[in-house]
Amino acid sequence: MRDDWLDSVVRELKRPTPVRPDFDRRLGAALARTPRPRGGWLLGVGAMAAGALLTTFLWKGRSRGPAPVEFLIDAPAARAVTLVGDFNDWDRRRTPLERVIGTSRWRARVPLHGGLYRYVFLVDGERWVADSTQLTAPDPDFGTTVSLVTVR
Amino acid sequence: MIGLLGVVAVLGGLQDPEPRLRARLDSVTARTVEAIVDSARIRGLPTEPLIQKALEGRAKGAPGPRIVAAVGILLDGLRRAQSALGPGARGDDLLAGSLWFRAGGSPEQLGRLRLAAPDRSLAVAIAVSAELLTRGWPPEEATELLERLFRARVSDSAFLALRTGVNDAVRGGASLVPAVRAEVARLVPGKGQVP
Known part of the structure; x- marks a missing residue:
């Protein structure tokens, strides 16, 4: 079904518009006569300063990543120690600790964003051990004490 | 539509x-x-x-x-x-608040802490206090001393140092509550007495 009115609009849009040969010259002259706003340089400097501030702000926001947090436990008889907590979905396989060579200590570094996290060490896959150097909270739900770490 | x-x-x-x-x-x-x-x-x-x-x-x-x-x-x-x-409380503060309740504190006491420190994160202070509550620090005394500490603008690191000081004193033979009072008095001189 044809729409005569729509066809006429399309034809009008496609019709070439004649431009006088001296159009560019006359447009340039008209722009040259137009007074520029006073203080334009000030606006330019302001815009540049705002841009610099915004860039700095965005860069800082982007660079504020997780902070490495070190977890340590002294477990001389342990064969393996893992770290489980709110930061690794309580997955006992995800964050194994490494034994510090020549000592009885085990260590892991975990990048953490700001927040309050609950965690515990799992020694030899069967013994839940709270971090005695950190805040602790009893866990009456599951029967073990958990440790707390806060990251700013 | x-x-x-x-x-x-x-x-x-x-x-x-x-x-x-x-x-x-x-x-x-x-x-x-x-x-x-x-x-x-x-x-x-x-x-x-x-x-x-x-x-x-x-x-x-x-x-x-x-x-x-x-x-x-x-x-x-x-x-x-x-x-x-x-309603605008941070997630960390809410989680710490839940620890406060599990340790024996009440919502009314927690609300008083918010009033004493309306503009700061409470998570560390409440978590430290909740741990001490579970060890026998009476919630009402804890609330009143915490209000004083907040009004004195004691920092989060000072709260953690308070805990360390209490633990050291207890290991040295002190009872918990007197040890807490002594640490509070160290942070806010003259304010560590029982309210």
Whole structure:
């Protein structure tokens, strides 16, 4: 079904518009006569300063990543120690600790964003051990004490 | 059109199932925990602590009903903490507030702490205090001394140092409550006496 009115609009849009040969010259002259706003340089400097501030702000926001947090436990008889907590979905396989060579200590570094996290060490896959150097909270739900770490 | 917008809004409000729960929990437990998580989301409460609580239960081998109960108790703690601390409270403060309740503190006392420190994070101070409550520090005395410490603008690191000082004193043979009072007096001279 044809729409005569729509066809006429399309034809009008496609019709070439004649431009006088001296159009560019006359447009340039008209722009040259137009007074520029006073203080334009000030606006330019302001815009540049705002841009610099915004860039700095965005860069800082982007660079504020997780902070490495070190977890340590002294477990001389342990064969393996893992770290489980709110930061690794309580997955006992995800964050194994490494034994510090020549000592009885085990260590892991975990990048953490700001927040309050609950965690515990799992020694030899069967013994839940709270971090005695950190805040602790009893866990009456599951029967073990958990440790707390806060990251700013 | 309005009806279509309504449908889109409703669909937008629905959340996908939490894959971590589906992957680790049996289907009944996962669905129940998801319902609790949705309830928290609707109330504007943080949901991640609830998910982590469920995953903790799974890691510790707890049966499904116990996991659901634990997540429900935490939801109640977060909700009561939100009532005490205000709707704009940070997630960390709410989680610490739930610890405060589990340690024997009341919502009224938690609300007094918010009034004493309206502009700062309470998480560290409350977590330190909750630990001391579980060891025998009376909640009412704790609240009054915390109000003083907040008004004196004691920092988070000072609260952690207070805990260390208390532990050192207890290891040296002191009783807990006198040790806490002595540490408070060190931070706010003349203010460590029992209120």
